[in-house]
Amino acid sequence: MDIKQLSYFMAIVQEESFSRAAEKLGVSQPTLSMAIKRIEEELCVQLFYSFNRKQLLTDEGVRLKNGADKILEAYQETLENVTSFNETSSGIVKLGLSPLFGACFFGNILPSFSEAYPNIRINMIEDGAKKIDELVERGEVDIAVTLRADRPPTFVCCHFSTQRNVVLLHKSHPLASAKTLSVADLREESFAIFNQDFILHHQIIEACREAGFRPRTVLLSSQWDFLVEIVSCNRGISILPKPVLDKHPDPNVVCIPLTDSMKYWDIVLEWNRQKYMNKACRTFLQYVQKNLPPDEL
Numbered sequence: 001m002d003i004k005q006l007s008y009f010m011a012i013v014q015e016e017s018f019s020r021a022a023e024k025l026g027v028s029q030p031t032l033s034m035a036i037k038r039i040e041e042e043l044c045v046q047l048f049y050s051f052n053r054k055q056l057l058t059d060e061g062v063r064l065k066n067g068a069d070k071i072l073e074a075y076q077e078t079l080e081n082v083t084s085f086n087e088t089s090s091g092i093v094k095l096g097l098s099p100l101f102g103a104c105f106f107g108n109i110l111p112s113f114s115e116a117y118p119n120i121r122i123n124m125i126e127d128g129a130k131k132i133d134e135l136v137e138r139g140e141v142d143i144a145v146t147l148r149a150d151r152p153p154t155f156v157c158c159h160f161s162t163q164r165n166v167v168l169l170h171k172s173h174p175l176a177s178a179k180t181l182s183v184a185d186l187r188e189e190s191f192a193i194f195n196q197d198f199i200l201h202h203q204i205i206e207a208c209r210e211a212g213f214r215p216r217t218v219l220l221s222s223q224w225d226f227l228v229e230i231v232s233c234n235r236g237i238s239i240l241p242k243p244v245l246d247k248h249p250d251p252n253v254v255c256i257p258l259t260d261s262m263k264y265w266d267i268v269l270e271w272n273r274q275k276y277m278n279k280a281c282r283t284f285l286q287y288v289q290k291n292l293p294p295d296e297l
Helices: 003-015 018-025 029-043 059-081 099-116 129-138 199-210 224-232 242-247 279-290
Strands: 048-051 054-057 091-097 120-126 143-147 155-170 190-194 216-221 238-241 253-257 264-272
Touching: 003 018, 003 029, 003 059, 018 029, 029 059, 054 059, 091 099, 091 129, 091 279, 099 120, 099 143, 099 155, 099 224, 099 238, 099 242, 099 279, 120 279, 129 143, 129 155, 129 199, 129 264, 143 199, 143 279, 155 224, 155 242, 190 199, 190 224, 190 238, 199 238, 216 224, 224 238, 224 242, 224 253, 238 242, 242 253, 264 279
Parallel strands: 091 120, 091 143, 190 216
Antiparallel strands: 048 054, 143 264, 155 238, 155 253, 155 264
16 A cells, blocks of 8 residues: 555545546546555455445544545655745645634735745635634634634634724714723614624623623624624614724724723634644744734733
8 A cells, every 4th residue: 555545545535436536636437446446455444335426434444544644644744844945835825714804904914925925825715713613623724813712622823913892883873972881881782793603793792691681683794894884874883893994994983992801802823733734834824923913902
C-alpha cells in the first residue's frame, strides 16, 4: 500500500462514489477499483459497501480512514517542510467570517495581503459564527474570525480586536439623547437583531435574560445592513458593534454605548489544532497578527 493508493481511497471516502472520485482524480474508474482491490487483498478486509447508490465505509474502512488522514497530513507536511516559502509561493487559505467582520475590518487587510502575496488565494466563507464553528471543527475552514465564546478543546483562539457594542436608535427615539444605556433600559423596546446562527444573537438574549426580561423581536436577520434599515425606518432598535456604523453611517440612526455585559465585542482568530495548517495559512495568520485593528476600550 502506497501514498497514491491511500489518496485514491480517501477520494472515494469523500465522494462516496467510485465514478465521482475517478473524475475528481482524473483517472479511470477501473484504475481506481483496482487500487482499492489491491489494498483489500493486502489487508484481507472489505473497505466499502454499497447502500442507496453510495459507497460507505465498513468498520475496517473507518479504521483505515483514521490512519490514512494522519499519514496523508504527515506526508503533505513533510513535502512542504523541504521547500521554501516566500512571496512567490502559492496556496489557498479558507477564511471563515461573518459578513460583519468583512465589512468592518478586512476591506484593507485582504487587498494589502494579496499585494504582498499575490499567489496565495483567500477563499472567504461568510456565515454566522455558529455555522463557521462547525466548519472549523470539520476542517472545512482553516482560520475563522469570530466572537470569543466557549468552544471545544481542539480549538485555538488568539486576540484579534476588542470593540464597543452600541444600541442603535432612531434619532427621534426618547432615549436618543442618552450618553450611555444598559440592556435593562431596553426592556420595553422592539429588537431587530442577528438570527440564531450568530453568537451576538445569543449574547443579546442572555444579557436580556440577566436583566430580567425576554426581548420582543420584530426581525431576525443575517444581514447587518437590514438591521440598520429597520432602525432607520423607526421600526425597532438594534445592538451592533460600533465599527459598523463608523464605516456605514446613517443620518437617521444614533449610536449609544452600552455599559453592562454587552459593553464589549471581543473578536478572536480561531483554528482547529487537529488540522494541519499549511504554510499559506500560517503566512496569512502571521500577517493578520501584525496588522491588527486598534482596540476601542
